[in-house]
Amino acid sequence: MPQVISANRLIDGLLVFLDRAGSWVEPFQSAAVYDDKGELELALAKAQQDVGANKVVDVAAFEVKSKSGILSAVTMRDIIRTRGPSVRPDHGKQAQFS
Amino acid sequence: MYRYDEFDAQFVHERVEQFRDQVARRLTGELNEDQFRIHRLMNGLYLQLHAYMLRIAIPYGTLSSKQMRKLAEIARRYDKSYGHFTTRQNLQLNWPALKDVPDILAELASVEMHAIQTSGNCIRNVTADHFAGAAADEFEDPRPYAEILRQWSSIHPEFSFLPRKFKIAVTGATSDRAAIQVHDIGLQLLRNDKGELGFAVYVGGGQGRTPMVAKKIRDFLPVADLLAYCEAIVRVYNLEGRRDNKYKARIKILVHEKGLEAMRTAVEAEFAERNDQRLRLPQSEIDRIHAYFAPPDVKPRPAQSKAFETRLSADAKFAAFVNSNVSAHKVPGYGIVTISLKPIGKIPGDATSDQMDVVAHLAEHYGHDEIRVSHEQNLVMPYVALDDIPHVYDELAKHDLACANAGQISDIISCPGMDYCSLATARSIPVAQRISQHFGDGDRAHAIGPLKIKISGCINACGHHHVGHIGILGLERKGVETYQITLGGSADETCSVGDITGPGFSYEDVVGAVNTVVETYMGLRKDSAEDFLSAYRRLGMAPFKAALYEKNPGADI
Ligand code: SF4
Numbered sequence: 250m251p252q253v254i255s256a257n258r259l260i261d262g263l264l265v266f267l268d269r270a271g272s273w274v275e276p277f278q279s280a281a282v283y284d285d286k287g288e289l290e291l292a293l294a295k296a297q298q299d300v301g302a303n304k305v306v307d308v309a310a311f312e313v314k315s316k317s318g319i320l321s322a323v324t325m326r327d328i329i330r331t332r333g334p335s336v337r338p339d340h341g342k343q344a345q346f347s
Numbered sequence: 348m349y350r351y352d353e354f355d356a357q358f359v360h361e362r363v364e365q366f367r368d369q370v371a372r373r374l375t376g377e378l379n380e381d382q383f384r385i386h387r388l389m390n391g392l393y394l395q396l397h398a399y400m401l402r403i404a405i406p407y408g409t410l411s412s413k414q415m416r417k418l419a420e421i422a423r424r425y426d427k428s429y430g431h432f433t434t435r436q437n438l439q440l441n442w443p444a445l446k447d448v449p450d451i452l453a454e455l456a457s458v459e460m461h462a463i464q465t466s467g468n469c470i471r472n473v474t475a476d477h478f479a480g481a482a483a484d485e486f487e488d489p490r491p492y493a494e495i496l497r498q499w500s501s502i503h504p505e506f507s508f509l510p511r512k513f514k515i516a517v518t519g520a521t522s523d524r525a526a527i528q529v530h531d532i533g534l535q536l537l538r539n540d541k542g543e544l545g546f547a548v549y550v551g552g553g554q555g556r557t558p559m560v561a562k563k564i565r566d567f568l569p570v571a572d573l574l575a576y577c578e579a580i581v582r583v584y585n586l587e588g589r590r591d592n593k594y595k596a597r598i599k600i601l602v603h604e605k606g607l608e609a610m611r612t613a614v615e616a617e618f619a620e621r622n623d624q625r626l627r628l629p630q631s632e633i634d635r636i637h638a639y640f641a642p643p644d645v646k647p648r649p650a651q652s653k654a655f656e657t658r659l660s661a662d663a664k665f666a667a668f669v670n671s672n673v674s675a676h677k678v679p680g681y682g683i684v685t686i687s688l689k690p691i692g693k694i695p696g697d698a699t700s701d702q703m704d705v706v707a708h709l710a711e712h713y714g715h716d717e718i719r720v721s722h723e724q725n726l727v728m729p730y731v732a733l734d735d736i737p738h739v740y741d742e743l744a745k746h747d748l749a750c751a752n753a754g755q756i757s758d759i760i761s762c763p764g765m766d767y768c769s770l771a772t773a774r775s776i777p778v779a780q781r782i783s784q785h786f787g788d789g790d791r792a793h794a795i796g797p798l799k800i801k802i803s804g805c806i807n808a809c810g811h812h813h814v815g816h817i818g819i820l821g822l823e824r825k826g827v828e829t830y831q832i833t834l835g836g837s838a839d840e841t842c843s844v845g846d847i848t849g850p851g852f853s854y855e856d857v858v859g860a861v862n863t864v865v866e867t868y869m870g871l872r873k874d875s876a877e878d879f880l881s882a883y884r885r886l887g888m889a890p891f892k893a894a895l896y897e898k899n900p901g902a903d904i
Contacts, residue, residue, distance in 0.1 A: 260374060261446065262395075264397055300380070303373070303376035306380045306394065325773075329766060335766055335774065335777060336780065
């Protein structure tokens with residue numbers, strides 16, 4: 250299954266995603282999607298360098314689905330992470346980017 | 348209320364500056380995350396699903412108006428204008444930025460607050476009866492002893508790296524509102540035959556993966572020996588508690604594996620050996636701390652208030668509020684007002700900055716400047732004249748703070764669960780919201796009577812589900828949320844751990860399952876005076892199980 254790489258930004262803790270250019274971005278829909286295992290591993294290694302460079306912490310890859318170009322997370326945990334608290338639609342990414 | 352002395356103030360201030368330096372070094376990369384994590388956790392700063400989370404200590408749940416206003420201001424300025432009151436009487440902010448945390452801690456220090464020891468394997472925030480100093484059934488205020496324990500346990504060098512976290516609770520009333528029997532140490536103030544004040548000491552209670560009711564290790568401990576005896580317990584635990592397995596590291600496991608008798612022998616031996624007067628509490632020190640907790644100048648008033656009685660007979664909503672949210676006071680003419688942070692369908696324990704300001708204002712003008720946070724995630728004004736209760740009620744009602752549901756089915760404890768917490772296996776808040784909406788706070792809820800529902804989003808049990816009359820534990824099975832239900836738990840003086848009904852229920856079905864349990868109770872109770880817990884204890888699991896699984900087969904877990 251395709252995957253996206255996430256981390257928390259060191260300075261404010263907010264969840265960010267690795268994009269195609271190798272930058273950490275806040276909108277989930279801007280995240281780079283890795284279908285290929287080798288490509289994912291390369292990107293993860295690069296992401297880990299940013300942990301070393303004290304930009305982000307807690308790098309992780311997680312599964313996503315893509316339908317008509319719209320990304321969505323698969324597990325409930327990742328759905329909540331990529332949107333924000335389900336009980337506070339006024340906060341988190343769902344409030345900022347939809 | 349306790350006031351910092353010079354030493355306290357200097358210590359907290361120094362800790363803020365140390366942390367400021369640590370954060371600066373982290374941001375420049377001088378410290379990496381592995382090096383920094385311990386420092387941030389020691390200052391109550393976690394990393395959760397969406398952002399950092401700061402857990403602010405509210406010792407024994409007592410706040411002044413000024414402190415509450417400061418919390419409101421911090422939430423407004425550095426967070427998203429709300430906070431979450433927890434089952435440890437603390438406040439959690441869900442979105443603070445790391446770069447701002449030193450400033451937040453400095454702001455807290457300006458009102459004698461901090462976030463130290465709200466995380467890590469140390470002695471955590473000492474909790475106490477939220478009605479302390481005011482309840483009609485109290486014979487001694489537990490807070491001076493909680494404060495003495497707080498001072499003793501703060502950065503105690505020997506106890507900063509225990510096998511696991513360590514929680515202490517104290518009560519001085521006949522009804523246990525502080526859940527002392529599910530704490531590592533539970534202290535019940537009492538008087539012996541000679542009229543001397545002391546504690547019944549309980550040890551090894553706890554929730555989490557292996558719930559256990561604490562065992563009484565001492566029938567009577569003179570107050571002067573409080574610290575020496577607690578130190579003996581923690582020392583035995585520190586030496587003998589397991590460090591090989593996180594899930595077996597709490598003192599409850601040691602007490603269980605060692606056996607109560609052997610534990611008692613070890614503690615008494617340590618106590619006798621160390622009882623070198625160093626930790627004996629002089630009466631003068633007890634008196635000094637007591638003076639900080641002297642009741643406010645609440646002059647007895649006529650036991651009946653005309654304003655109160657008139658409103659009571661004219662306004663059914665007010666009467667319902669008084670019935671559930673106003674408790675008997677030790678001083679005639681006063682009441683203890685519980686401010687429910689569980690409006691129907693809302694997030695249990697959450698309060699906005701504006702609501703915090705309203706409570707601060709009311710406490711300042713009508714409540715002798717005192718506010719309590721209850722472990723049930725509500726706020727309490729412990730000293731309100733009956734004459735003032737109608738006005739206080741009206742003001743609370745304007746701000747969605749007058750829900751008449753304290754102690755009732757919609758007064759649900761819920762941990763943050765998967766909506767915020769990185770350890771969660773399932774959502775808990777939306778389950779609480781749906782149950783609350785289902786039962787509401789109308790006639791049906793009042794007919795059901797006292798019923799405590801408690802929900803945790805994982806086995807860590809921050810939502811105290813094991814001791815809920817109805818407990819709900821959110822788990823994950825094959826990627827899907829499933830909810831295990833327990834019945835018959837209780838955190839009061841008749842403490843018990845709930846029994847699991849059987850297979851769990853889906854997110855969709857769990858509210859229906861709770862409804863089935865409640866309907867079964869309503870159908871089988873002797874009369875409306877027999878509350879849920881009493882009925883369950885009389886009837887046992889069988890009728891509930893039959894109703895649940897004949898009607899609703901549940902998921903296989
Ligand atoms: S019980 Fe689990 S999900 Fe709930 S707050 Fe505690 S650790 Fe998080």
